Each structure stands twice: as structure tokens, then as C-alpha cells.
Amino acid sequence: MPRRTPLVIGHRGAPGYRPEHSRSSYALALAMGVDAVEPDVVLTRDGVLVVRHENEISGTTDVAHRPEFADRRTSKTIDGTEHVGWFTEDFSWAELSTLRCRERLPHLRATSASFDDAQPVLRLRDVLDLVRVASLEQGREIGVVLEIKHATYFHSLGFDVPAIVAAELAAAGWADGALPLTIESFESTVLLRVREHGVVGTWIYLLEASGRPFDLVAALGKASAPTYKRTASPEGLDEIAGLVDGISVDKKVILAPDRLGRVTGPSPIVTDAHARGLRVFTWTCRPENAFLAGQFRSKAGDAALGDWQGEWGVIRDAGVDGVFVDHADLGVAFFGAG
Incomplete structure (x- = not known):
């Protein structure tokens, strides 16, 4: 089966319907x-790659309700921001595997929350194996878009993140290019170091709409580290062309809302990147009013679906190469229709 353009990527699985990063998601x-699914990875105390959007897990597991782990609650500064809660690096994999997944946004996704406390936390290996089996059963090529989280922070704790990621991909049979692997991060340095380990894949640099990448802040200082906005400029794209295969941007970069929140896009970012041989992914296409630009929201409340087709149409017409979606069925139907 030919791969569609844009690629439709299940963002943390299908979290519009099931708790994110759970097996059922x-x-x-x-x-x-x-076309692909996107696991985020962080590390346990004993160096196991687990699938969580953040290393602070109080909002996506039942850890806060587990008395045996009450004394693990603490505060930490991650990438310059203070967080309070429970952190994966303070647990062994054996301990973490006893936790159960929970819906991160129960006020918006009550149906998903009905599946709380039923499924264990997964390792990266579990997701890689699940995708391989699904590819064989469905007779089609399905990819993995692997996001490496907080690499500089975990390096400060003594973890060699690139080596750990490369070894796990090799052990699972995902490192040699036989299967469609994309690796992404908000930190370009970890992408380059994983590639140095011989991993074959597509390399995507994640760009926030604002701020600076923490790896470069740590290395160069805040005043000298380039902003994400500069990297997304024509001059910045010139500098990363050839180092990575593409970029993945907050959808706001493409929608280009004005001061009143009205969409003025699509912005030139996709055209600029394509002119330099770079692919462009975007995140995250969600249909609920809470996530839509104001002009596409209905009056039915944050959890109700708005005119998501209107907003997604701007993104599709921009010519993106990949889209991250929370509602997999809607994404496949909409972006595959063209």
C-alpha cells in the first residue's frame, strides 16, 4: 500500500479515545x-526507556494514589522549569511497571478517562513490537516516530541517552533501515549523536513556536542560544539543511494567528523549508473546541468538537509532509481524502 502524503501520525497512539501511551491507545x-505512531521516551532509574510524554507522571498514571510511593514526591527543575510530582528516574522499571495509565485531560475526554487504571505503563520495546506485529497482520508498512525527551537533563544524571536509544533500537530490529523509523527531538544535539551510533532513519528537529532549545541554552548560555523562531526563519533553515531531514512545528507556526487569534496562514514556513529540501511535520491536530483557533470553535463547550475541518484544511493546504493527530480515524479520513 502506498504511503499517503501527508503522513498521518498517531500522536501518543489515539489519545482522543484512550489514555495516551497506553497499549489500547x-x-x-x-x-x-x-501511517505511524509517536511514542515519547524517558528513562527509569535503571536505564529502561519508557513511553511517557514527560518524566513527571502524576497526571498520566495512578502514582499519586499509591501509598507505597508517597515518599517519592519531590520537586525538580527540568529544562529550566520547576516541576513537582513523581519522576520516572526515581523508579526502577520493576516499580514503574506496577503503575497504571490515566487520562491526562479527563475534563475534556471523559470517555478516555473511563479506561483509567486498567493498563500498565509501556516500554519503548513494547511499542516497537506492537507496531511490527500490526504491520505484518495488516499487510502494510507502519512507521514509528520516536521522540526523545529531555536528553540534556538525563545526561546531567549520568545517562548516555544516545547510546541507550541506539542499543534499544538495534535490539528491537529498528535501527538498520528495514522499518520506517523517524527520530525527533527539541534538542538537535541528541539527534546527531544517535545518528553517529549508526541508526538509520529520518531525522526531524522539533521547533516550538517560542523559546530556545535547552541543549543549546546549556551549552552556550541563554543569551547566545538561537531561538526556535530564528531557526524557523529562512536563515535558520539554511543552517540546519543537511544536518537534519526536516522540522516539526507547532501548528500555530503554520496557522499564523494575528493578535486577535484569527488565522492568517498558511505561513511561508512550509514553502521555505521545502525550498531547502526539508520536510515539515506539524502538531497537534485536535478537533475539540479547547484546541482550535477561535474562529473555528463552536458554542458547545471546550470538550465538544468544533469546525476542526476548517482549521485542518489550512494545515493540509500548506502542503505539510506529516501531521500528528489525537483522533486517528478523523486524521486518516481527512488527510487521506486528497
């Missing part, structure tokens, strides 16, 4: 026909 996204 990934299984549902795969059944709904996504």
Missing part, C-alpha cells in the same frame, strides 16, 4: 489506519 491508532 496504540492498538486503536493502528487499527484505524495511521
Whole structure:
């Protein structure tokens, strides 16, 4: 089966319907026909790559309700921001595997929250194996878009993140280019170092709409580190062309809202990147009013679906190469229709 353009990527599985990064979230996204799924990885105390959006896990697991782990609650500064809660690096994999997944946004996704406390936390290896099996069963090529989280922070704790990621991909049979692997991060340095380990894949640099990458802040100081906005400029794209295969941007960069929040896009970012041989992904296409630009929201409340087709149409017409979606069925139907 030919791969569609743009690629439809199940963002943390299908978290519009199931708790993010749970087995059922990934299984549902795969059944709904996504081209790839996106696991985020962080580390346990004993160096196991686990699939969580953040290393602070109080909002996505039942850890806060587990009395045996009450004394693990603490505060930490991650990438310059203070967080309070429970952190994966303070647990062994054996301990973390006893936790159960929970819906991160229960006020918006009550149906997903009904699946709380039923599924264990997954390792990266679990997701890689799940995708391989689904590819064989469905007779089509399904990819993995692996996001490496907080590499500089974990390096400060003594973890060789690139080596750990490369070894796990090799052990799972995902490092040699036989399967469609994309690796992404908000830190370009970890992408380059994983590639130095011989991993074959597509390399995507994640860009926030504002701020600076923490790896470069740590290395150069805040005053000298380039902003994400500069990297997304024509001059910045010139500098990263050839170092990475593409960029992945906050959808706001493409929608280009004005001061009143009205969409003025698509912005030239996709055209600029394509002119330099770079692919462009965007995140995250969500249909609920809470996530839509103001002009596309209905009056039915934050959890109701608005005119998501209107907003997504601007993104599709920009010519992006990949889109991250929370509702896999809607993403496949909409972006595959063209």
C-alpha cells in the first residue's frame, strides 16, 4: 500500500479515545489506519526507556494514589522549569511497571478517562513490537516516530541517552533501515549523536513556536542560544539543511494567528523549508473546541468538537509532509481524502 502524503501520525497512539501511551491507545491508532505512531521516551532509574510524554507522571498514571510511593514526591527543575510530582528516574522499571495509565485531560475526554487504571505503563520495546506485529497482520508498512525527551537533563544524571536509544533500537530490529523509523527531538544535539551510533532513519528537529532549545541554552548560555523562531526563519533553515531531514512545528507556526487569534496562514514556513529540501511535520491536530483557533470553535463547550475541518484544511493546504493527530480515524479520513 502506498504511503499517503501527508503522513498521518498517531500522536501518543489515539489519545482522543484512550489514555495516551497506553497499549489500547496504540492498538486503536493502528487499527484505524495511521501511517505511524509517536511514542515519547524517558528513562527509569535503571536505564529502561519508557513511553511517557514527560518524566513527571502524576497526571498520566495512578502514582499519586499509591501509598507505597508517597515518599517519592519531590520537586525538580527540568529544562529550566520547576516541576513537582513523581519522576520516572526515581523508579526502577520493576516499580514503574506496577503503575497504571490515566487520562491526562479527563475534563475534556471523559470517555478516555473511563479506561483509567486498567493498563500498565509501556516500554519503548513494547511499542516497537506492537507496531511490527500490526504491520505484518495488516499487510502494510507502519512507521514509528520516536521522540526523545529531555536528553540534556538525563545526561546531567549520568545517562548516555544516545547510546541507550541506539542499543534499544538495534535490539528491537529498528535501527538498520528495514522499518520506517523517524527520530525527533527539541534538542538537535541528541539527534546527531544517535545518528553517529549508526541508526538509520529520518531525522526531524522539533521547533516550538517560542523559546530556545535547552541543549543549546546549556551549552552556550541563554543569551547566545538561537531561538526556535530564528531557526524557523529562512536563515535558520539554511543552517540546519543537511544536518537534519526536516522540522516539526507547532501548528500555530503554520496557522499564523494575528493578535486577535484569527488565522492568517498558511505561513511561508512550509514553502521555505521545502525550498531547502526539508520536510515539515506539524502538531497537534485536535478537533475539540479547547484546541482550535477561535474562529473555528463552536458554542458547545471546550470538550465538544468544533469546525476542526476548517482549521485542518489550512494545515493540509500548506502542503505539510506529516501531521500528528489525537483522533486517528478523523486524521486518516481527512488527510487521506486528497
